[in-house]
Amino acid sequence: MSEGARGTDRGPAGPLLLGVRHHGPGSARAVRAALDEARPGIVLIEGPPEADPLIPLAAEEDMRPPVALLAHAVDEPGRSAFWPLAEFSPEWVAIRWALEHAVPARFIDLPAAHTLAWGKDTGADGTDGPGPGSGPGDEPGAAEEPGTGDGAGPGAEARVDPLGALAGAAGYDDPERWWEDVVEHRGVGKGDALAPFTALEEAMTALRETYGGGGHDRDPVREAYMRLQVRAARREFEDGVAVVCGAWHVPALRRRTTVAADRAVLKGLPKVRTDMTWVPWTHRRLSRASGYGAGIDSPGWYGHLFEAPDRPVERWMTKVAGLLRDEDRIVSSAHVIEAVRLAGTLAAVRGRPLPGLGETTDAVRAVMCEGSDVPLALVHDRLVVGDVLGEVPATAPAVPLQRDLARARRRLRLKPEAAERELELDLRKEIDAGRSRLLHRLRLLGIAWGEPAASRGSTGTFREAWRLRWEPELSVRVAEAGVWGTTVLAAATARTEADAAAAQGLAEVTGLAERCLLADLPDALPTVMRILADRAALDTDVGHLARALPALVRSLRYGDVRGTDTAALAEVAAGLAERIFVGLPPACAGLDADAAEEMRHRLDAVHGAVGLLGDTPAPGHGDLRARWRSVLRRLTARDTVPGVIRGRSVRLLLDDGELAQDEAARLMGLVLSPGTPPADAAAWIEGFVVGGGSGGGMLLVHDERLLGLVDAWLTGVPAEAFTDVLPLLRRTFSAYEPGVRRTLGELVRRGPGARGSTVTAGSGAPGFAPDLDTARADAVLPVVRLLLGQGGDEGGDGGEGEARAGPAGAVR
Known part of the structure; x- marks a missing residue:
């Protein structure tokens, strides 16, 4: 047995080194058993020493893992690092054991002040430096994948996967399967608590003798610092020292070196001022797919193994059955029994001591999912990985902005959740209006807790839909946003004013004006409007003006629901519309196909915006709708304007009842004149019917008059021109949904007489006859x-x- 691994080797003989796998439930159980047996006077844990004052918070009732220690640079909050801990993490178990037994606990890894500064110096090339979602706690432990952990600079030796090397030596092709067999499925017997640590230390010693540092260039610095902390603790405590760290570091901590040599390694390290706190974490962010270096494939499964050491397979199958029943799948107790039997049989056939995740997954697929991977994917997402979100007590250190956000969340009854959920808001209700303002303000601050979504109900301005999902990285964004103010309102106001001043284009400023109204930032709106007016006066690009106008006009719609004064906004919007009316016809001349299609989209957007703007009088600007219609008429008559824009202008006038059917038919006939190129004619009809998302297909189905006009145009295409225009026409009509195409085909097959011809109907709004039917x-x-x-x-x-x-x- 290695020196120091025995319970009697405490005090002068050496520390008790407990090498673990980070986030390993088997390691966590073994650590608890070893600490119960050894009863050390102090517990030293791999982690940043700046977090020592935060250790007592782990005993708070409101502290529920998974959680993470978050360190960020005071002067640059975006430079940050996480040290995640789950309930089944050995480090968390060691902390809880120390608190329960009134034993001091300390972190002994390299201070975050050095780690963050180190990352700042070497992270420019992307090879080093922590960032959100990764941190110095991500180093390789006893069982991690190649390439995880601390960055190695160019020219560093190849990284070593300790778990893969040990599994390969044991004849396993799957490192996770080997770890389950030798650790997770191994019970800790009485008087045998230190045996797994002894075996693991011997294995790691052999690996480090073979591979040296394993390609992790920061390890010598970290291990030198940890050795100094262990020496100091041994001098201070006579009852013995227990160290919980990644098993990879155990041989280095056991190695005898001088104090002077270790201090020499640490000399001259860069340093920055840091703040540290606890933040909630999620099982999903613990998974290896999240990019977290010390991640695991199945945090939900490992959490289950830790919580249910007895009959884990039976309890797991019961969980799976409950989930599938909640999804309306037929799963009975007989399915559970058969799945347990099959998992046990598979384990026996494969020579495993107990069924692991692979056996249980195969059994669930065969018995409960009837061989389908679709429900199995749900089991993997909800149970194998899981959506557990931890909680942190209110007494944890936090920046003022974070505390204000927490108060707002409690007042508005918005609870962070790891799983994505949809939230429907009725802005006529005070609490829903407050939720909307908070979410919009957070988006302005770059804190994307919620993303706007399409509402399933009413499309009125009093309805909003959001997709909410809390990610741990948002805690970093909150810390970053703290430089703008101490409250969400003040920070959002300051950030919006700064963004408006720094905006490069007019559309960016108009977007900020819209978001100001959505977020209810009355102090920021005057500044944004002043900048908007200045930019609009100087910008001569009609395309920029056309992109900016719809956002401004949409903002006017929020006045009634949100009680916001939009008079100044209406004045600026009307001014933009005037300039678009003047500059649009020349801007539409001489465009190629791609530019014409883009301008056609701008035309649609401006048309909708002017329609809404006409309901908001702007003194001194007259009838904007009438002036816009005159612009559309000029576009229909100019031969230099691309066909897709001319056709769309005709369609817009026809839809508004401003163009008689006879005139529309005449314009269609002119397109087919011998002097019109077939490609331009096809582009015209494409602009007229506008396939795809603009609704032209359904209008053709329900507006018999419009269908009659298009049918007459198509049947009148000369044979010699039809072959040339066919590809463009096919592209236009292929954009319709299959059901729309089938219906149109049936209507055309019946003919005008059968479907009711409307060619002679009077002018008016689309689909309406002069008299009541x-x-x-x-x-x-x-x-x-x-x-x-x-x-x-x-x-x-x-x-x-x-x-x-x-x-x-x-x-x-």
């Missing part, structure tokens, strides 16, 4: 009665009369 109105009355709760009986004058009064107007 009473037969169509009467057809909907039974359905209306059902919706109004009056039943389907058509008898009774009172009921029918009441129902007729409403829908007749609607149909009209």
Whole structure:
């Protein structure tokens, strides 16, 4: 047995070195058993010593792992590092054991002040330096993958995967499977608590004799610092010292060196001022796929093994069955029993002491998922990885902005969750309006807790939908945003004003103006509006103006719901619209196909914006809608304007009832004149019907007049030109959904007479005849009665009369 691994080798004989795998439940159980047996006078743990004052918080009732120690540079909060700890992490178990037994606990790794400064010096090339989601705690322990942990600079020796080397020596092709067999499935017997650490130390000693530092160039510095801390603790405590660290470091800590030699290694290290606190972490961020160096493939499974040391397979299958039942899959107790039996059989066939994750997964797939990987993916995401989010007590150190955010969250009843969830808001309710303001302010600060989503309900301005998901990195973003202010409101205001001043384009400033209204930043809005007015006056690019106008006009819609004064915004928007009216026709001349398509999108956006702006009077600007219609008419008549823009202008006028059908048909006929190139003619019709997301397909289905015009145009294409325009026409109509194409084909097959020709109908809004169609109105009355709760009986004058009064107007 190695010196110092025995429980009697304490005090002068040497420290008790407990080499572990970070986030290993087997290591965690073994650490607890070893500490119970050895009863050391102090517990030293691999981690940043600046966190020593935070150790007592681990005993708080509100502290629930997974959590992480977060260190960031005071002057540069974005330079940060995490040290994550789960409930099954050996370091967390050691901390809790020390607190429960009133034994001092200290961190002994290289201080974060040096680590963050080191990263600043060497991280420019991307080879070194911690960042969000990774940290100096990510070094290779007893069982980590190649390339994890501290960065190695150019020319460093090849990195060593200790777990892979040991598994290969034992004849395993899967390091995780080897670790489960020799550690996770091995119980700790009485009087045998130190045996696994002894064996692991001997294995690591052999590896380091073979591979040296293993390609981790920071390890000698860290290990020198840890040796100094162990010496100091041994001088201070006579009852013995226990050290919990990555098993890879145990041989280096055991090696005899002089104090002077270790201090020489540490001489001249860079240093920065740092702050440190506890932050919530998630199982998903513990997984190896997250990029965390000391990550594991299955944190949810490891958490289960730690919580359920007895009958883990039976308990796991019960969890899986519960999850699948919640997803409306038929899973009975017989499925659970059969899955447990199959997992045990697979383990026996594969020569494993107990079923591992591979055996349980195969059994779940075969028995509960009927061979399908679709429900199995759900099991992996929800249980094998998991969405557990830790909690940190309110007494943990925090920047003022973080405390203000916590108060706002509690007031608005917004709880951070690791799993993504959708939140529907009704801005007419005070609490929902407050939630919306908070989420928009956080987005302005770069704290993307929530992302706007499409609402499934009403599309009114009083509705908002969000997708919320809390990631641990957001704690770093909060610390970074603390430089802008001590409250969310003050910080968002200052950040918005600075972003507006630094904005490069007009569209950026208009976007900030819109977000100012959404976030309710009354103090920032005047500054943004002043900058917006200045930029708009100087910008002569019509494309920039056209991109900026829709965002401004959308902002006007928020005035009624949010109680915001938008008069100044309306004045600037009307001024932008005036300049677009003047500059758009010349800007549309001589464009190539790609530029014309982009301008067509701008045309649609401006058309919608002017329609909304017409409802918000701007003194001195007259009737903006009428002036816009005159611009569209000029575009339809200019031969130098690309066909896609001319066709779209005709369509917009037709939709607004400003163009008679005869005139639209005449313009269509002109497109087919011999002097018009076939490609330009096809582009014209493409702009007119506008396939895809603009709704042209459904309009053709429901507007028989429009379909008649297009049908007449297509049947009139000369044979010699049809071959040339066919590819463009096919591209246009292929953008429609399959159901729309089938319906159009059926309508065309029936012919104009069968579907009801509208060629001779009078002008007006699309799809509306000059007079009320009473037969169509009467057809909907039974359905209306059902919706109004009056039943389907058509008898009774009172009921029918009441129902007729409403829908007749609607149909009209």
